[in-house]
Amino acid sequence: MGKRFPGVVAVSDVDLEVFAGEVHVFAGENGAGKSTLMKLIAQVEPPSSGRIELAGAPVSYQGPGAARGLGVSMVHQEFALAPDLSVAENLFIGDEPGGFGWISRGRERRAAAELLARVGLDVDPGRRVGLLSTAEQQRVELAKALAVRAKVLILDEPTATLTERETAELFAIVRELTAQGIAVLYISHRLDEIFEIGDRVTVMRDGAVVDTHPVSELDEARLVQLMVGRDVENLYPRTHSAPGEVRLRVSGLSRDDVVHDVSFDVRAGEIVGLAGLVGAGRTELARAVFGAELPDAGTVSLDGRRLRIRGPADAIAAGIGYLTESRKSDGLALQLGVDKNVTMARLPMRAGLIDLRAERRVAERERDSLRIRVPWVGRPVQTLSGGNQQKVVLARWLETGAEVLFFDEPGRGMDVGAKSEMFQQMDALAGQGKAIVFISSYLPELLNMCDRILVMRGGRITGEVPRAEFSEERVVALATGAKENHG
Ligand SMILES: Nc1ncnc2c1ncn2[C@@H]1O[C@H](COP(=O)(O)OP(=O)(O)OP(=O)(O)O)[C@@H](O)[C@H]1O
Ligand SMILES: [Mg+2]
Incomplete structure (x- = not known):
C-alpha cells in the first residue's frame, strides 16, 4: 500500500x-x-x-x-x-x-x-x-x-x-x-x-x-x-571533565506534599541525574525550580545570585530551561511551522522585527543536527511524526541559550539514532559550561551520561551516588528504600 x-x-x-x-x-x-x-x-x-x-x-x-x-x-x-x-x-x-x-x-x-x-x-x-x-x-x-x-x-x-x-x-x-x-x-x-x-x-x-x-x-x-541503516557505535557519547563552579543552587525547596526540603547543587559542565520511581517527585521538583508551580519554601540561585521566580517566564529570563516530559502540554504551536516553534522562546530580532531569515537558518541548523524529518522548515508541526515533534521541542530548548537545563524524560518516543544525537548535544552543552539536570526512568541512560545521580523517593533526595560508585543496584536500592545487598 x-x-x-x-x-x-x-x-x-x-x-x-x-x-x-x-x-x-x-x-x-x-x-x-x-x-x-x-x-x-x-x-x-x-x-x-x-x-x-x-x-x-x-x-x-x-x-x-x-x-x-x-x-x-x-x-x-x-x-x-x-x-x-x-x-x-x-x-x-x-x-x-x-x-x-x-x-x-x-x-x-x-x-x-x-x-x-x-x-x-x-x-x-x-x-x-x-x-x-x-x-x-x-x-x-x-x-x-x-x-x-x-x-x-x-x-x-x-x-x-x-x-x-x-x-x-x-x-x-x-x-x-x-x-x-x-x-x-x-x-x-x-x-x-x-x-x-x-x-x-x-x-x-x-x-x-x-x-x-x-x-x-x-x-x-x-x-x-x-x-x-548504519551502526550506532556509541549511543552514549559522554566526555567527562572536571566540573567547574557551582551554577545552580537549590536550598530547602518544598512544595505541598510532593517536594520536601530538597537541596542540591549543579556545577558548570556537570550532568546531574535525577533517578527515582514514577511519583517520586522528580518532575514536581523540576516544576518548582522552574516556577511552573510555586514552592512554599526554599531558594534557587544561579551563579551565586538568588533568583525571584514567580513563573516560568522569570525562570526563562534568568536562564533556566525546562524540557517537560509531555510534549502536548509543552506548548507546541501545532499549526505553526517548525521554524517558528524552534525559535519561539528566543526570537531572532533585527531592528525590532522578527528576522525571518535568521529564524529559518536556526531552524535548519537544528533540523540537520537532530535530523528532524521535514521537507521544509516552514511546514506546520502537526504534519510531523510523533518523534519529530518531540525533537522540535528539544530544539527549542537548545536554542534558548539557557545556562541551566532540565531534561525530563527527553528520549521518549525518539528512535535510537536521534537519541544518540540528543545525548551528543547534551554532552556538548555540558562542555560549554552549562549545568544540566537529567531526569530519566531508564537507568542505563543515567549511568552512562551523568557525573552524579541524585535519587529521590517520596519527594525527598534519599541519596547521592558519584560516578565512581555508579551501579544499578545502588540506585534502585535508594529509589525503593530497600536495604542494599552487599553479599
Ligand atoms: N497529516 C499529515 N500531513 C503531512 N505529512 C504527514 C502527515 N502525517 C504524517 N506525515 C508525514 O509522513 C511521514 C511518516 O510519518 P509517521 O507519523 O507515519 O512516522 P512514524 O514512523 O510513526 O514516526 P515516529 O516514530 O516519530 O512516530 C513523516 O514524514 C510525516 O511528516
Ligand atoms: Mg508514530
Missing part, C-alpha cells in the same frame, strides 16, 4: 502479511511511516494506492468505523478519548448497544463492566475519563478497541507513558489477546520491549519496509542497524 501527503511519501508500496495470534512489531526511525501505515490498516486515512484483505476477502476504504466493524481497531499514539464523558460512554461512542438509536443505560453499564474486566481495569464505568490516570485511560482505549469483536489490534507506542509495572501488566493483556487469536500490531522504539513481546518485527525506513524477521533471529545490534 502507499500513502502520499503533499510533498511527502509517507508510505510507499508496502506489502505486508499479518498472522492471527502474533505480536507483529513495527520499528524504524522517527518519520519512517509506522503510524501512517497503521492508520491505513485501521482506515483512519484513505490509502493513495494498494488494498487490504482480511481473512482473504478484500476490504475497501470506508473509514475507521467500518474498520472497527470488521474487527480492526487502533489505539493511537495520543489518545482520542472524550475527557468529559464517562468511561462507559467513551467505550460505546458511535455504537451504543440497544440499537434503534436508543441507549440502554443498564446494558451499556453491564457491557462496559465486562470489557473493563478483560483489560484488568477496576474503575466505575460511570467515572469521568478525564479523572483517570494515563495508564487507566489507555486501558479504556484498549477496552474500546475490544468492544467490537477485535481481530486486529493496533498499538502505537503504548508504553511510552507507562511505568515498568504498568508495562508488565499491559504485556500480560497482550499475551492473553494473542492467545485468543487476535493479531497485535505493535509500534515501539524500545529494543528491550521488542525482544520481550514481539514474535516478528517489520523494520521500516523512509516509508518502505526494509525487512520482516522473526524476533528470535535478531539481536539488538542487528535490529538497530536495520532501523537506522
Whole structure:
C-alpha cells in the first residue's frame, strides 16, 4: 500500500502479511511511516494506492468505523478519548448497544463492566475519563478497541507513558489477546520491549519496509542497524571533565506534599541525574525550580545570585530551561511551522522585527543536527511524526541559550539514532559550561551520561551516588528504600 501527503511519501508500496495470534512489531526511525501505515490498516486515512484483505476477502476504504466493524481497531499514539464523558460512554461512542438509536443505560453499564474486566481495569464505568490516570485511560482505549469483536489490534507506542509495572501488566493483556487469536500490531522504539513481546518485527525506513524477521533471529545490534541503516557505535557519547563552579543552587525547596526540603547543587559542565520511581517527585521538583508551580519554601540561585521566580517566564529570563516530559502540554504551536516553534522562546530580532531569515537558518541548523524529518522548515508541526515533534521541542530548548537545563524524560518516543544525537548535544552543552539536570526512568541512560545521580523517593533526595560508585543496584536500592545487598 502507499500513502502520499503533499510533498511527502509517507508510505510507499508496502506489502505486508499479518498472522492471527502474533505480536507483529513495527520499528524504524522517527518519520519512517509506522503510524501512517497503521492508520491505513485501521482506515483512519484513505490509502493513495494498494488494498487490504482480511481473512482473504478484500476490504475497501470506508473509514475507521467500518474498520472497527470488521474487527480492526487502533489505539493511537495520543489518545482520542472524550475527557468529559464517562468511561462507559467513551467505550460505546458511535455504537451504543440497544440499537434503534436508543441507549440502554443498564446494558451499556453491564457491557462496559465486562470489557473493563478483560483489560484488568477496576474503575466505575460511570467515572469521568478525564479523572483517570494515563495508564487507566489507555486501558479504556484498549477496552474500546475490544468492544467490537477485535481481530486486529493496533498499538502505537503504548508504553511510552507507562511505568515498568504498568508495562508488565499491559504485556500480560497482550499475551492473553494473542492467545485468543487476535493479531497485535505493535509500534515501539524500545529494543528491550521488542525482544520481550514481539514474535516478528517489520523494520521500516523512509516509508518502505526494509525487512520482516522473526524476533528470535535478531539481536539488538542487528535490529538497530536495520532501523537506522548504519551502526550506532556509541549511543552514549559522554566526555567527562572536571566540573567547574557551582551554577545552580537549590536550598530547602518544598512544595505541598510532593517536594520536601530538597537541596542540591549543579556545577558548570556537570550532568546531574535525577533517578527515582514514577511519583517520586522528580518532575514536581523540576516544576518548582522552574516556577511552573510555586514552592512554599526554599531558594534557587544561579551563579551565586538568588533568583525571584514567580513563573516560568522569570525562570526563562534568568536562564533556566525546562524540557517537560509531555510534549502536548509543552506548548507546541501545532499549526505553526517548525521554524517558528524552534525559535519561539528566543526570537531572532533585527531592528525590532522578527528576522525571518535568521529564524529559518536556526531552524535548519537544528533540523540537520537532530535530523528532524521535514521537507521544509516552514511546514506546520502537526504534519510531523510523533518523534519529530518531540525533537522540535528539544530544539527549542537548545536554542534558548539557557545556562541551566532540565531534561525530563527527553528520549521518549525518539528512535535510537536521534537519541544518540540528543545525548551528543547534551554532552556538548555540558562542555560549554552549562549545568544540566537529567531526569530519566531508564537507568542505563543515567549511568552512562551523568557525573552524579541524585535519587529521590517520596519527594525527598534519599541519596547521592558519584560516578565512581555508579551501579544499578545502588540506585534502585535508594529509589525503593530497600536495604542494599552487599553479599
Ligand atoms: N497529516 C499529515 N500531513 C503531512 N505529512 C504527514 C502527515 N502525517 C504524517 N506525515 C508525514 O509522513 C511521514 C511518516 O510519518 P509517521 O507519523 O507515519 O512516522 P512514524 O514512523 O510513526 O514516526 P515516529 O516514530 O516519530 O512516530 C513523516 O514524514 C510525516 O511528516
Ligand atoms: Mg508514530
